[in-house]
Amino acid sequence: MNKAFVKESEGDDDDLEFGLPPIPPGTKNYMTPAGYQRMKDELLRLIDVDRPEVVRIVSWAASNGDRSENGDYIYGKRRLREIDRRIRFLTKRLDLAEVVDPSVHHGRDQVFFGATVTYQNLAGEEHTVTIVGIDELDPLHGKISWISPVARALTKAHEGETVTFMTPAGLDELEILLVGYPEPRP
Incomplete structure (x- = not known):
């Protein structure tokens, strides 16, 4: 089957993938203000710096022709998926966060x-x-x-x-x- 038609995970396993336990059902995601700020800073860096840079590299690599043996393209696409997965994870955790001072x-x-x-x-x-x-x-x-x-x-x-x-x-x-x-x- 062509990879274009394979559905990626919706991020259900993101918690375990990033080495963090899932938030127990019925509990809140308590965070300190400093912890919340660190996660928010990481999210913004991924969105504003890391992802655009990888997209630029993937676009350049794609313009070089044959993508099947193009290491920059293959690695770039993999890195882009990793960044997108981390962005989904951080967004989900920050949305559920309850900051406690x-x-x-x-x-x-x-x-x-x-x-x-x-x-x-x-x-x-x-x-x-x-x-x-x-x-x-x-x-x-x-x-x-x-x-x-x-x-x-x-x-x-x-x-x-x-x-x-x-x-x-x-x-x-x-x-x-x-x-x-x-x-x-x-």
């Missing part, structure tokens, strides 16, 4: 979305994490999703409290040592 909780000792929490587990190991949206997830830099088991256990607890949650190794206890939020912007 964690600075409204500045000075409080209770854990909510956007909190930076330092805790100690039963093994005596201290960890500092910031509870962020699914799209802002970066565990190597201490940013955990608000739907993660640790974040769910910590949410609504106060500084000085101990919470328990189930891990693959069994029950663990986390003692909340410090809760912080960014300062409100003037």
Whole structure:
């Protein structure tokens, strides 16, 4: 069958393709203002810079004749599909986003979305994490999703409290040592 008549995916698998978990049904796509801005900047860069450049290259490559063995054309078309898929994904996630400013909780000792929490587990190991949206997830830099088991256990607890949650190794206890939020912007 000719590729011109093959329907591409509608982007249903975009979440998994970009390494992010899908948004659980019935929940909101909470994001911090900084996370929302980063995604919006990426979307605008793809639309205004990257895509037009690839379109220019593909047009140039197409004008060179035989497209079946034209590497610039083939690679360019593939890159264009990748960019379009990412644009669809970012547009969908930004449309569903509910921006939550964690600075409204500045000075409080209770854990909510956007909190930076330092805790100690039963093994005596201290960890500092910031509870962020699914799209802002970066565990190597201490940013955990608000739907993660640790974040769910910590949410609504106060500084000085101990919470328990189930891990693959069994029950663990986390003692909340410090809760912080960014300062409100003037």
